[in-house]
Amino acid sequence: MTVENKISVKSTTCYMCACRCGINVHLKDGRIKYIEGNPDHPVNRGVLCAKGSAGIMQHYSPARLTAPLKRVGPRGSGEFEEISWDEAMSIATEKLRAVREKDPKRFAFFTGRDQSQALTGWFSAKFGTHNYAAHGGFCSVNMAAAGLYTIGGSFWEFGEPDWDRTKYFMMFGVAEDHDSNPIKKGIGKVKSRKDTKYISVNPIQTGYAAIADEWLGIRPGTDGLFVGALIAELLKSEQIDWEFLTRYTNSPWLVIDDPGSAKHGLFARDEAEKSLCYDLEKAAVTELIVGKSKPALIGSFKLSDGTKVVPAFQHIVEEFLGDGYELTKVEKETGIKAIDIERIAAEMAEVAFSEEIIIDQKWTDSYGNEHDQFIGRPVSFHAMRGIAAHKNGFETCRMIHLLQMLLGAIDGPGSFLYKPPFPRPTPPHKKNATASAAPGEVCRAEPLGFPSGPEDLAVDENGEPTRLDKAFSWEYPLAIHGMMHMSLHNAWAGDPYKVDVFMMYMANMAWNSSMNVKNAIKYMTDKDADTGDYKIPYIIYSDAFYSETVPYADLILPDTTYLERWDAISMLDRPIGTAEAAADSIRQPVLEPDRDVRPFQDVVLDLGARLGLPGMVDDDGNPLYPGGYSDYLVNHERAPGVGPLSGWRGEDGTSHGKGAPNKNQLKKYIENGCYWEFELDKAERYNRFANQAYLKTATKMGWMGSPDPIVLNVYNEMLQKFHLAADGHGDHQPPDHARARIKKYFNPVPTWYPVQEHVDNNSNEYPLSALTQRPAHMYHSWGGQNAWLRQLTSQNYLYINSKTATNQGISDLDWVWVRSPHGEVKVQVKYMEGVNPGTVWTWNAIGKRRGAWALDKNSPEFQKAFLLNHVISENLTTDDGEVRSNSDPVTGQGAWFDARVKIERADDQSEDLTSPMFEPVKFYDKHKRPDVLSYGFDKEQTFDQAERSLGKKEDL
Amino acid sequence: MNPALSVIIFTTFSGLGYGLFIWLTASILIGTPPTNDQSVISIVLTFVLVSIGLISSTVHLGHPERAWRAFSQWRTSWLSREGIMSILTYGPMVFIGCNIYFNLGFDVLIKPMAILGLIGSIITVFTTSMIYASLKAIPAWHNKWVVIGYQAYAISSGGVAYIMVDGWQYYKVVIALLLFALLTKILTWVYIDKHRGQYKREDALGLPDFGKASPFEPAHSQKNYLQREMGYDLCPKRRGLMRWTALGCGFILPALLLYIGFPLTPIITLICLGGMMAERWLFFAEAEHVVRLYYDRDSI
Amino acid sequence: MTCLPEKTDKKLGLLIDLNICVGCHACAVSCKEWNTSGITGPMEDLKPYGDDPSGVWYNRIHSYEFKKEDEIDRTVYFPKSCLHCEDAPCVTVCPTGASLKRSEDGIVLVNPDVCIGCKLCSWACPYGAREYDTTGGVMQKCTLCVDKIYDETVSEERRVPSCVSTCPAGARHFGDFADPESNVSQLAAENDARDLFPEMETKPVNQYLPPRKREHHESKKLDHKVSTVKDALVKWAKLDFTG
Ligand SMILES: Nc1nc2c(c(=O)[nH]1)N[C@H]1C(S)=C(S)[C@@H](COP(=O)(O)OP(=O)(O)OC[C@H]3O[C@@H](n4cnc5c(=O)[nH]c(N)nc54)[C@H](O)[C@@H]3O)O[C@H]1N2
Ligand SMILES: Nc1nc2c(c(=O)[nH]1)N[C@H]1C(S)=C(S)[C@@H](COP(=O)(O)OP(=O)(O)OC[C@H]3O[C@@H](n4cnc5c(=O)[nH]c(N)nc54)[C@H](O)[C@@H]3O)O[C@H]1N2
């Protein structure tokens, strides 16, 4: 057949979501015929989700921007004039040059679903502003921070259960996660094994939770109690992996017990800064030598100077055997029955200690001890935003990690496994910038990084924030992903200061990624009464589509679709890969843009060159990467030999990890299906926090600075440093308004506390928790423009337990008002059984703003679908009476899921319209929108011909 | 099922047409033929009614120009058989009509042709009914009452039309047939109402042992072809109204008017046809396809 | 054609594991993207950017909540496409022969060049597996990706329907149910496979594996060796845990 001859296949990386699956794009006559999963790709191994397959419709969306735009009407109107790229770039350059010359921090750069943070963060640092972050702060930073500060890795996509071997898998609060396809593949495997049990802890029984062998419909925000109760059960019954604790965690480390002193709660160390233990054999406090020492885990000892010390583990015992996790209390708060908690603890212990997995494999630990086996405790966990998006999420997540440590179930066969380049030191050795640069200078560090104590905070001499979003301040010290959700508010309020240019990339901040849409819009449209200028004077935005945010920008830099550009999924950024192999990948353009659009990364490099930023121009001021992003990907070196891409480095392309730039590197990637995979040796696969061979490899590859072992923290000394500061110790002191908070929330041992809304609203004024979930087939707001995906869901409902609804006289499909202290939204309800009775929920980001996304004005997305964001707020009055961010007090994680609401049946049931209904933005009409779409129509093809040729391809 | 006008017209008009032809041929056979003019009128009427029915069933096709293909699958398809039978039945119809009108003189063949016409009409109506009665997926149709009913409605309404053409000779028979048809209709409804609920959603899902299933999220937010075609929702009030209209206009009123000797027989015929159309509308609207078990019905 | 083959050499079909399906719609969309330019495409979309978007899908993912006394209610996702029935009523009702069941492999197809669009087959199918294409004026349905599974230009393991190769959870299997040794026959035999709607007597080829029964959780409890902080500190003090 001739038809097939015309088909060409190009590999690249999907970007219908952030999971980064490998795809093969089939092209026929210059149009996309079919997108399939790349069978060899480490992320997805051939599978593809609904979004991935619908990439065709995304690529041809009528909402695609076609040219740079300059605002001509008022902000929000959607009145634009098309301008040339030359003009757009000079406007942007002039605006930015002026800021840089005056005060670089007055340029704020916030990026949403950015997969090139290694570039955008670097650009910001070179520009001199530390007001940079991506979306992580409102996304899942609690998971990242808790993991990285506890075990040097984390859930999220930085680790995964050993899907092939685990025998007991418990998943907390996951609807989709970033690892969409790997998790689905993994759960599929788990469910195919009859002897493996999978428990889902989730207030809602859909998706992954639907197929769990046991569903625990927990009350939102109370997981810490449940986990704490499991920990207590295991401790009380001595079902603990003592050996794991003494070897690999800081359980035996001696903690100074000297209340009131500046060292109270810190580790005792010898002169060489080595940690100490009480050696039972020597009956003395000595340096801890793993494998040799016989350390005590319990007891009270004295240092030579008489200071009282206790092993860190003792603090764990004191926390968890206290009455905080007493079963009847836990049952009452979580809704999980005490007998179930007891049973689950028993099942877990049974699997961990009676069904251990042994792999005969010689390996040597970092302390020089040789082992013949890897011992795995096949109990595994995964958790995401159901834990993260609560104000106690950091602590809850730490608690899950503690449970893993107690079971000895970290990085062993059958348990949670790190994905390289993790594990990393706790925390990784990369400091955040503490301040912006002086005019014309560059930042001393990249904006985001990992503080290791109060001295690393981004605060001024009064202890007040230097960052616009107040990340790394005394209010949110470990806000390692920034706090994008505060950026618009703070820029509007001029708190801590005003900015001149606010640039956004790939973030729909005027809609679904703001907690408080009405106010977000206000922040962008409010004018200064004195000057008549907008309070946020200039907004630059790069989107590829006509989203709700586009109308609010002054300058639009239209991006390509993901099939039209180069990209890198870099080890310097959010890595891909599996437990067995490190990997990175690229995107290559498979189609030429047919519009006047440019890849944003090219634009960033061009901007940098025009501004003459160091690293982006040579000594003569010429662009260093005239070829754009692909040029940069190949030739840029972050450190000698370290570039954005790890594969085929060195001039001849034979080195991996580190090596000189290789001009054929991209070609190599393409030949290999657009990814690079580096498999670990069998002896390097487990216990990597203390696996000598692995750590050497990691150092060689540039993932670690040195092969020192990573000690897992049951006890977090750094948090205690903050606590001590709040107690008045040390040079770095919090402002008084932050003291009480730090004291309350910074504890070396994980503790559970109820989230504020639950305490505030115990009066039953707002009796229900309101949650959102990601639909598997939609990516936030951008799925709704997709001709295929929107057929699956173009309207969302508020799902409510039928008993809760009938108690209130609410019928199925009634319109109700959902009210919170912050706002209200009118929605249609649907009954459901599989939901915690105190919880209502809906799908995220189905509702759209009328006029956006080039959809018909009567689309269900505008009329009936809604955002829950209207009842959430980015600001709250906290328990200390101050107005602060609705965020985790440690990490600044946006606490979307703490929302509490009440529901009331709407008086008028006939209207069939959601509310609030914002003024429509101007309709986008740059593309034809067919009434009937017959994609792929081939009028040449007849059925008989086609059928006759099936399987008979000899005439090819 | 969605009561589409095309199928309603198709089945009612051709039913009336074949019913009329049955009367004509039967009259010929039992030796009470109408006058030549009356015969021609009957045949023209039959021809027109049957043709309107066929055309209406053809134009709603996706590809009317391929309609000829529908004659090919007589071995299994009742629709194909119906098509063939309706074409075949045109033979005797046209023959008898032409012979009388053009006075062709093939009078010896009239009776054999009447036999063929009679059988052909009955079989055609039967094949029409079997199109529906053969569909197991629509329990309201998958029963003998549909077959009996189609014949009864065709012959009784045909009888009314025949009176309009031929006069009052058999009006008592027609009244009796109308009452018989009425009875079959009532028995059909009794049957349908009794058998409602025989199939459960859990059977459709193949999971009868997992408890009671209720729909959670629909496959798609908006209605699809299946729901538009087979998801017709009949509200009970409407059902009652239509049932009375069908009974009243289709059977009771014509019988009554015939009984009192109402002289304007075309009006009676029109009332009867209207009643038949109401009956047919209900036939579709009341019939629930089991596919709804996957959507919004617990049982059918 | 309209006559069903007395016997088919193979019985190709799908085995769908409800124990694993998470309702992600991947199979449905992948089906759409493959088949819209496939042997019986295009699969139209009506008002794709309008107020009432709908279209032709060969595969749709339903979901249900099951309620059983004394058990926690459970959600079940339920993908549904043509079952390629052995006694396919959709084939026998077809007046034109457009609806056919192939004797070599049992695949039920609609020939869009012959179909007159009478819709009768969609009435005959108890499962709602046939959808009408208003622009083409013909009936459409799952092709079992007949133009993919025989495509010798792709590697053998990828020669499976699009919905099968794409399913992220691995809930879909493809094979020959006539061969007792095949993957699907074996899985079906081992796992209490189900026919949909056996009452309809269509003898579906596709099979469904039911959700795994939730085991009855027997209460179990660990023996407490210590119960308070004090107990623990006393009992564990100075104990050597290094083994
Ligand atoms: N109620 C509620 N709200 C939430 C959440 C929740 O759980 N509940 N979750 C929050 C979380 S975790 C997140 S991460 C945010 C996500 O929210 P956002 O970060 O706003 O994400 P999106 O809506 O996916 O897309 C952002 C923009 O990227 C644009 N875009 C798509 N492709 C491209 C491209 O190739 N180039 C460019 N330049 N732009 C492109 C889209 O058009 C869209 O305008 O939502 C948050 N909002
Ligand atoms: N298809 C698709 N995939 C996506 C995205 C998308 O938009 N669409 N977005 C991506 C992004 S940006 C992110 S951040 C990730 C997020 O991925 P997920 O972490 O899966 O995030 P959510 O969808 O918000 O789901 C949160 C889950 O937590 C549950 N939950 C809420 N509160 C609690 C609680 O207190 N305890 C417990 N145990 N559970 C709770 C909710 O019921 C829900 O199931 O997904 C990514 N992947």
Ligand code: SF4
């Ligand atoms: S999970 Fe789906 S959308 Fe995300 S990258 Fe993979 S295939 Fe694409």
Ligand code: SF4
């Ligand atoms: S792709 Fe697989 S898991 Fe997803 S809906 Fe289809 S069968 Fe279920």
Ligand code: SF4
């Ligand atoms: S499922 Fe429906 S369309 Fe498919 S073969 Fe069976 S009856 Fe025919």
Ligand code: SF4
């Ligand atoms: S719609 Fe087409 S395939 Fe179906 S019965 Fe009619 S002619 Fe046959």
Ligand code: SF4
């Ligand atoms: S076998 Fe092919 S046509 Fe059938 S549902 Fe699967 S992908 Fe669609």
Ligand SMILES: [Mo]
């Ligand atoms: Mo996120």
